[in-house]
Amino acid sequence: MSDILLDMYDLLLDRFGLQYWWPAETEFEVVVGAILTQQTRWENVERAIINLKQRSLLSPASLAQVERGVIEGCIRCTGFYRQKAERLQLLSRYFSENGMDRILGKPVSELREELLSLKGVGPETADSIILYAAHKPVFVIDAYTTRICSCIGIDGGYDVLQRYFEDLLPESVLLYQEFHALIVMYGKEYCARKRCDECIILTV
DNA sequence: CACCAGGTTGACC
């Protein structure tokens, strides 16, 4: 019973295989993607990333100084493009002024607090950056995780669910990365548009 | 045409 999470992980891994998230060439690209993917399909994020790359804007320094409207044009396809452009730029200035490597190298608790103080960076975005850009072990909770947990009788807010996963799982960056990715893969296929009747998690 | 997407914020009880 206490192995419910590992059983779930094995099931998902068997069904979807290793995901090797986060797809990105640089750590800053992970950070940008983390903002852009908020409430947005990843395919649209990829298009925006390509747009930014083509204009050589995928670095803290360049994003920090470019005209806001240029960013908006590149990321329009991700929705919420005006506030995302502003938040990307504020974040870029912060990274550019303080040094991205130095920031990402800080201890988890300190890093998380700093990220959360940035406009547009909430718990999931902060933890995604910590897990996939800083490569430190924090479990990312997203809407699918909350839904799936609720389905199997585990209710709680972000912090409660995060503690639940981190307490029951061995502390491993790779495990946390793959598990979160698998949950999203599963959620996209089975949780969206009331397909709960086909749930394979409940058979665990 | 309605509903959803790898959330976060600020306003208002």
Place this chain on the structure above:
DNA sequence: GGTCAACATGGT
């Protein structure tokens, strides 16, 4: 403390 509209484009 918790709840909720607003943010906006693109896919199904």
